Amino acid sequence: MNKLFKTIAIAAMSLFTLAACGDDDQTKPVKILYPSWAEGVAMTHLAEYVLDNKGYAVETTLIEPGPLYAALSKGDADLYLDAWLPHTHQDYWERFGNKLEVIGVVFDDASTGLVVPDYVEIDSIDELNDNIEIFDGKIYGIGAGAGIHGNTIKAIEEYPLNYEQLTSSESSMMAELRRSIAAKEPVLITGWKPHYMWDLYDLKMLKDPKEVYLVDQIEILSRQGFKEDHPEVANFFSHFQFDSDKLHELMGMVGEDERNPKAGAQKFYEKYQAEIDSWFQ
């Protein structure tokens, strides 16, 4: 029985490797995965539009971050444009990093931290313990298991803060922010840059004297062997970079009409066409 299995497995493997060989860039679709984070959505749609425009077949799939890393490390997909390394996604990297390759760095000033609206008169995490009643002792966070969630647990331990972190999801946290700002009430959330929250509201990130929240790079990850299979696309992504203003502009354009993110991507591409085209050189 085992022998039979082995034979079948070997046959299947060889078929797969045969199928994987000899394909060129143009026919095999590039599979890009992305979670529902604003910057990832924006970059992925731009990449899809530009590559599509140049005649490459692209497939994009929305997926939760855990399965995303797992699928990429198994080689079921090709690319992920929104990896926050080395800190925020450290756990994922430790588990899956040995089967992944970094093929580009989009942005080098990705910061996470605790965020309040501008009208709150507190500037540093140090001051939080003296103002527990203002915030009702609550930090509104995103999903349990996200990198920023772990960092906030660390911050609560290290400062130490007499606060509890409420775990929900990014959209829930943003709804809470919207609700508090509409009522002009103080609110404390776990926030990050780049994110569209900075374009919607006047916010500030609290100073972090103990440096619990470290600055990350947004890196582009690929499955192993992607560079060899798609040298031109990999080259394009090695130049795929933005400064803070441009990234926010892209997020604003793509997020403008949520039903049609492609339109925003097209608008951005047309505005910076010369520069983006040069990334293929």
Next chain:
Amino acid sequence: MNIEIGKYVEQFVDWLSTVGRPFFDQVANIIGSSVKGLQSGLNAVPPFVMIIIITLLAFLAMTGIRQFKTSLKNYKKSFGLPIFVIIGLLLVYSMGFWSQLIDTLVLVLVSTIIILIIGIPLGILCAKSRKTDAVVRPILDFMQTMPAFVYLIPAILFFSVGDVPGVLATVIFSLPPAVRMTTLGIKEVPEDIIEASLAFGCTSSQMLYKVQIPLAMPTILAGINQTIMLALSMVVICSMVGAGGLGESVYASIQQADMALGFEAGLSIVILAIILDRITQAIGRQ
């Protein structure tokens, strides 16, 4: 032609959340504090004491107090569920999900109590009046088929992040069977019994409390059982708006691709579901 219904709904929700703030805060307070109070109360009970209490409950539900006295045969038959309860709950405890199980149990119970307070009277009204039924039925269809993700965000705008929007989303999703089964149970009371009661000079309130509700009870309890099951299916979705419990671990396991965590938390939900299902069914049979 482009009708932007969604935009108007959004504006309406924004307006309502600012105007109705005092009222919503009041509701959030009542529900939030009862959930929190029950959670800390039940978590204060030592797990083994709690397991014994639930086992006794299961045993009593299986035997029914009267039959327990009369017949030894029933007494033997009713060991299956209590044994499952002990093994299942000890397993949950040993996996380290006890306090999360309690949190989830409380969320389900609070949601179910709210549903009973609204659902049973509504079901009776629907059984009594065709017009009410015609209005309520499509609303129930809407509640059951509208994806929960759609009203989660308005729920947060009204009630903030935490247990409260979770409980309310659960109420919306799980209310219909309680109403429908109540209506069905009352409508199915045989006509000749109704006539006999009328012949004995039964007033309409006596008819309801002494004839219709007791006869409809098995159907109503089947509705409550369905409600509890639906409430349990909402726990993972509710964790996305900040309701804790086992759902939060399942959601975290998705985010982290942590199969072990997901399986253990999921298994705990299954154990809780089976226990609640069997106990409510047994009560329905008595």
